[in-house]
Amino acid sequence: MNPLGRIDQVGIVVRDLDAAADGMRRVFGAEPHTRQENTYRRTIYRGDEIDASVGVMLYDLGGIELEFLAPRGSGNVWQDFLDERGEGLHHIRFAVDSHTAARDDLHSRGVETYQEGESMRGGGVRYAYYDTVPQLGFLIETLNPGGRA
Template sequence: MDKNVLGTNVIAQIGIIVKDIEKTAQVYADFFGVEKPPINLTDAVEQAETEYKGNSTEARAKLAFFDMGSLQLELIEPDQHPSTWREYLDEHGEGPHHIAFVVEGMEEKIKVMEANNMPLQQKGEYTGGRYAYMDTFKDLKVLVELLENDK
């Protein structure tokens, strides 16, 4: 494998899959001594253009973000539709889902990772950018999320 495939080693975010985001977000807020962040719903497939394992999916999730210095903690409660989030919850239960890195040139990063047996699992758009989950679980024991923000 090429050295530093992503062009960065700075983890921007840790994502955790949860069953009850309202309850879990409150527990984290109490633990950190901060206000509970707002719970947001991901965009519908028409805006997000969500694809899971190469197929369009209506999957959505509730998200809560805790900004913790240079690292963001993301809580994710998936809906019932096929997604990396739903698959993780069904197979592993609650817990760490991904570590995320901000990258430039996402399409090229995806190609490089796929060439290194780390296939694209899910991708989509969000206001201001796009994301891609790469299936690195076998090797890294967690998925890698690529985040590319519009300039």
């Protein structure tokens, strides 16, 4: 069994959500179904507890969620990526049955956790980003939509 489950989201880091919305409108004729400012409280970033803020814009493209992320402030997974690599593909997210099993599998492969915390969804739903940039050029994110550890 693959502990990473199925791909359900592609994340893109941008500097400007308005510019990204204009691009989506021109290229796909699409409007976001969600646009909001999120602050992830007490999230763990490279081993330290922080509050991490990001502007988020979401689109549904054929059953895959396209997420645009505009970091607010420094010292988080989104701003690090923007500073180091510029705008572009940030992560591919997998819906996992078990957050723990996915983490243990990735750690056994030498992939470290970059940032993790409680999802804005609440209810025990957690997210984690894993540092696969050296191997893949982007991060892997996991989310346990059922809220199971």
